[in-house]
Amino acid sequence: MLTGLDTITWYLMIAAAVTVFGMVRLLLVRDLLARLIALDVTGIGVLLTLVALAARSQAPDAVLQALVITGLVIAVAFTGLGAVLIRRIEGARDDDDAAVPDRAPDEQTPGADSEQDHGLSPHDQGGDPQ
Amino acid sequence: MIPVWSALAEFSLGAVVLAPLLAAAVSMLVPLPARRVLGAAVGLLVAGLVVPLVVSVSAGEVPELVLGGFEAPVGIHLRADGLGAVFLAVTALVGLVLTGYAAVLPAAEGRCAGPKGWQQGHPGFWPLWLGCWSGLNAVVVSGDLFNLYVGLELVGLTAVALVALGGRGSWEAALRYLFVAVLGSLLFLAGVGLLVSVTGTLDIAQTREALAEVADPEAPLLALVLMTLGLGMKAALLPMHRWLVPAHSSAPSGVSPILSGLVIKAALVVLLRAWLWAVPLSGGAQSHAAVQWLAWLLGALGAAAVLGGSVLALRQTRLKPLVAYSTVAQIGYWFLAFPLLVSAEHDDALAAGAYGAVIALAAGHAIAKAGLFAAAGLLKDRYGTDEIAALRGAGAHHPALILAMGLCAVGLIGLPVSLGFTGKWQLATAAIGAGQWWLIVVLAAGTLLAAGYLLRGIAPLLLQSEDEPAAAKPVSVRERLGESAVMLLGLATIGTGLLGAWLGDLLGVGAWW
Amino acid sequence: MISSLDITLGLAVLAVTGLCLIPRSRLVITMGFLALGIVVTMVWLRLDSLDVALAEAAIGTGLLSALMVWLAVRSPEPPGAGGMQPSPRLPWLRPLIGLACGGTLAVVAAAVWFRVDQQLPAWQAGVEDQMPDTGVEHPITGVLLAFRAYDTLLESAILMLTAAAVLALCRGGGLSDPGTHRLGVHQTSAPMPPVPSALPWAARLLAPALMLLGLWLLFAGSAESGGAFQSGAVLAAAFILLRTSHVSLGAATAHWLRPVLVGGVVVFILAGLAGPVLGLPWLSWQPEWAFAAVLGVEVLLTAGIAAGLYTLFLTLENPEGVR
Amino acid sequence: MSFVLEILAAALIIGGAFFFTVGTLGLIRFTDVRSRLHALTKADNLGLGLVLAGAALWLADWAIAGLMLLCWLFALAGASVSAHVIGGLEADHAAEREPMHHNDAAGSPEAGDDR
Incomplete structure (x- = not known):
């Protein structure tokens, strides 16, 4: 099997393995940061496929490399947005854990909507216009 | 076609994407009140730009823009065929009404953490919404596979950010939506990579010609599977729909209609481009059997979505999740027609009928669902909750709103004068033509269940509530204007019902057969 | 082999x-x-x-x-999410499922890649002979800023809108208060964790070198490897280094972050508009002033990308009240 | 390219690789932060210098040799600054963490009271 292989096909297989590894891990793990990293690893796997395709011709193909650079910038965009969202969610959860004693239990219902209505972290109890 | 008109159509092909993008950029520099005025003005401009496109397509032409003057394999082509014109028009109509709705009601923009705690009205809504609108138009007119990926990513990221404007409750739903949307786009990109390795070109029309000669059907088949899986995630087909309900119901009231009405359609348009335009199904018998099997799988998932989504909607106690589950059910209808689109014996009349049905259902759903979600959002912002029990008797203060919700329900159920009815009728005739009787059963059951859960959502609003209604503050002028926006969408649901025939031959322009 | x-x-x-x-x-x-x-x-x-x-x-x-x-x-x-611990009931179930379907998917993908008879891209000839009228010599920059300028425009708009999204998650939605448009991002003045003196010294020493490297990467992009994205990232890294070592960038950022962030996309679209004005299709530049247009757009794009990436880092921390 | 130069270049590169392994071994074996930093900065930087010298010798080109020297100096600067910063941070926070490695009489870490 190894004899019929050339460099490009080898990297295409590595790319497929990395993509599948990242995708399966993304769907199975629950921790938010682990999922974000798994998503980014899947992105790297797909981009690895594109660069391996670009490297088939003697001078590596310019259009496919430009596509990969575009893909890289999109990857940093969605990873940045995901990181800020994780930070806000875990900031909110730190508050819930810290503020559990003084909050009435029924307010603690995890329903996304009721949570949003009172919306405010206790120590910032400004007038929440309703 | 007089040349000046077709030149205007070509110009507006690029302008329809770049004008809202320029407005999104400029709106980041101006304060909030100016952003609302800018948003409304650009909404009108984009709607105006769509008119020459629709006129030139209905006259039988396919306006095509060669960007930068570089021909297909090197450069990018933008095309507006029948499918493109229909979705440009629907996006412009619904987008313009929702822009007015959000400009009038500050609560519709979301909740932002002001100095005195959580305030209503969010400055971040406008650049993100205009960026999303530009992305939607980019996806619909693009003729290049990688450009479709960039457009899908633009729509996906702005949609995630718009959900996150809903304050603390919506961040988790937004992050979950981000994971699914981006994974879907990456799978689509993997499919594009596979296609490029086999055909050597990125342009959709050239991919079709190149794939016609390709001998072994394996790579195009795997590419089609990858694209279908990725776009199925983004369009929330049944097994992959769990991100949709929390995202759409916790989003601000101005954003939910955008998500359910417009953003879901972008994935559907790309799926149709991939299935019908890019990968010709006239391959060898062996590949055709596999594609048949895949189409039947999509049909089965569609049927499961129609029935499962409707039953889940029946069990909801709050209005916005009910409407969100209704979206999951309605998505099932579009995939129900896939087995007919890829029918074995190749008669194009049947495929054209099924294709017209899918587009009519999707367009009708866009208008009706946007109206219903906007109404539900308005009630939630006004009464603080969308519990159906708590909203009992709210109809007394909002007669016009309930009428508009009724009209939208007509469109969603598929009663006669609406695009929903046209779509279901064409789907039924195509199913009978192909002898697929089970489709009729699913259609009937879906219609009944839709009537069930929609009435279950709207009826309590009309009943007289036993305890005297809470001393609700009088309905402000802004809320009346918001209600008139919902009424516009309700009337549009009925109005577009009359255009069924015109829609049929508009779709014939530049179709794949 | x-x-x-x-x-x-x-x-x-x-x-x-x-x-x-x-x-x-x-x-x-x-x-x-x-x-x-x-x-x-x-x-x-x-x-x-x-x-x-x-x-x-x-x-x-x-x-x-x-x-x-x-x-x-x-x-x-990870608080609350019970993130990483294996599910109490069957700790071995998830890895087993993962391994099984991961393995099958990888084998299928590898088999297809191994057997597919690949085609060389059809655009190679087209790229070479249309290269002169893009105004740049380096093929990748030519593709990015002339042949597929539309992709690059949409993608820099994606980065700008992501920066708008993270600003929207800040206090006041990124505005100091609804009336003004001055940037009120809480972090510009928020204190950073204390750092030993070696880092500020090194940061101040390295900052000019990094700026020079960024600008060189940008201008080298037209002839050899380099370009807007790489130089934007290096410039953003310089800003992050200065920010972590307590160099006060607050005033400049509060005033200039937003216009610079938006400038790249606005100039790109206006340059694209020059095409239809002269009767050509969108985003087309005459060969004689193509180089000037590409360079101008690339400089502002670099500034926009640097501002966008710096905004991602700036707004990462939760300002209090936005919990 | 004379044979002797090739032998010398190969020897340099192998020597560099050896120093890298020694540095990594030090990282694993040592317990507290400062001795790990010591192992890493010294052994790895020397290893890097040797490998770059071997590569320059192998390519036998003065321009590339100059470039390699610049790379080495820049790597040295980066390594020393980051080592200094990590050492500084470790010194600042040493008080908070309970004593690392001096084993108490009863072996039971009385972490409870001295935090």
Whole structure:
């Protein structure tokens, strides 16, 4: 099997393995940061496929490399947005854990909507216009 | 076609994407009140730009823009065929009404953490919404596979950010939506990579010609599977729909209609481009059997979505999740027609009928669902909750709103004068033509269940509530204007019902057969 | 036959991917992600695409890891989500499912890649002979800013709108208060954690060198490897370095972040509008002033990308009240 | 390229690789932060210098040799600054963490009271 292989096909297989590894891990793990990293690893796997395709011709193909650079910038965009969202969610959860004693239990219902209505972290109890 | 008109159509092909993008950029520099005025003005401009496109397509032409003057394999082509014109028009109509709705009601923009705690009205809504609108138009007119990926990513990221404007409750739903949307786009990109390795070109029309000669059907088949899986995630087909309900119901009231009405359609348009335009199904018998099997799988998932989504909607106690589950059910209808689109014996009349049905259902759903979600959002912002029990008797203060919700329900159920009815009728005739009787059963059951859960959502609003209604503050002028926006969408649901025939031959322009 | 270098590099990528996904502590997977960026940069070099290697090193390894490490340090053990612990009932079930379907999917994909008879891209001839009228010599910059300028425009709009999204998650939605449009991002004046004196000294010493490197990468882009994205990332790294070492950038950022962020996309669209004004299709530039247009757009695009990436880092921390 | 130069270049590169392994071994074996920093900065930087010298010799080109020297100096600067910063941070936070390695009489870490 190894004899019929050339460099490009080898990297295409590595790319497929990395993509599948990242995708399966993304769907199975629950921790938010682990999922974000798994998503980014899947992105790297797909981009690895594109660069391996670009490297088939003697001078590596310019259009496919430009596509990969575009893909890289999109990857940093969605990873940045995901990181800020994780930070806000875990900031909110730190508050819930810290503020559990003084909050009435029924307010603690995890329903996304009721949570949003009172919306405010206790120590910032400004007038929440309703 | 007089040349000046077709030149205007070509110009507006690029302008329809770049004008809202320029407005999104400029709106980041101006304060909030100016952003609302800018948003409304650009909404009108984009709607105006769509008119020459629709006129030139209905006259039988396919306006095509060669960007930068570089021909297909090197450069990018933008095309507006029948499918493109229909979705440009629907996006412009619904987008313009929702822009007015959000400009009038500050609560519709979301909740932002002001100095005195959580305030209503969010400055971040406008650049993100205009960026999303530009992305939607980019996806619909693009003729290049990688450009479709960039457009899908633009729509996906702005949609995630718009959900996150809903304050603390919506961040988790937004992050979950981000994971699914981006994974879907990456799978689509993997499919594009596979296609490029086999055909050597990125342009959709050239991919079709190149794939016609390709001998072994394996790579195009795997590419089609990858694209279908990725776009199925983004369009929330049944097994992959769990991100949709929390995202759409916790989003601000101005954003939910955008998500359910417009953003879901972008994935559907790309799926149709991939299935019908890019990968010709006239391959060898062996590949055709596999594609048949895949189409039947999509049909089965569609049927499961129609029935499962409707039953889940029946069990909801709050209005916005009910409407969100209704979206999951309605998505099932579009995939129900896939087995007919890829029918074995190749008669194009049947495929054209099924294709017209899918587009009519999707367009009708866009208008009706946007109206219903906007109404539900308005009630939630006004009464603080969308519990159906708590909203009992709210109809007394909002007669016009309930009428508009009724009209939208007509469109969603598929009663006669609406695009929903046209779509279901064409789907039924195509199913009978192909002898697929089970489709009729699913259609009937879906219609009944839709009537069930929609009435279950709207009826309590009309009943007289036993305890005297809470001393609700009088309905402000802004809320009346918001209600008139919902009424516009309700009337549009009925109005577009009359255009069924015109829609049929508009779709014939530049179709794949 | 494939050389032993490729085999070791490929296995290294798989090993580091495992390091990046399997461990249960957030700090370890972040460090794994950093290492993955470096190994993948070497793979890009092995497949001799230098521009992508530069972009991966600057953006993928550099900036993303800055965000991830900050995130992992800020909340090391994930509160509440019960993130990493295996589900109590059947701890071996998830890895088994993962391994099974991961294995089958990888085998199917590898089989298809192994058997597909690949086609060389049809655009190579087109790119060479249309290169002169893009105004630049380096093919990748030519593709990015002339042939597929539309993709690059949409993608820089994506970065700008992501920056708008993270600003929207700040206090006051990114505005100081609804009346004015002055940037009120809380972080511009928020205190950063204390750092030993060596870092500020080094940061101040390195900042001019990094700026020079960024500008050189930008202008080299028209003739050889380099370009807007790599130089934008290096400039953003310089800003992050200064920010972490307590150099007061608050006043300048509060005033200039937003216009610079938006400038790149606005100028790109207006330059694209020049085409229809002269009767040509969108985004087309006459060969005689093509170089000026491409360079002007690229400079402002670099500033926009640097501002966008810096905004991602700036707004990562939760201002109080936005919990 | 004379044979002797090739032998010398190969020897340099192998020596560099050896120092890298020694540095990594030090990282694993040592317990507290400062001795790990010591192992890493010294051994790895020397290893890097040797490998770069071997590569320059192998390519036998003065321009590239100059470039390699610049790379080495820049790597040295980066390594020393980051080592200094990590050492500084470790010194600042040493008080908070309970004593690392001096084993108490009963072996039971009385972490409870001295935090």
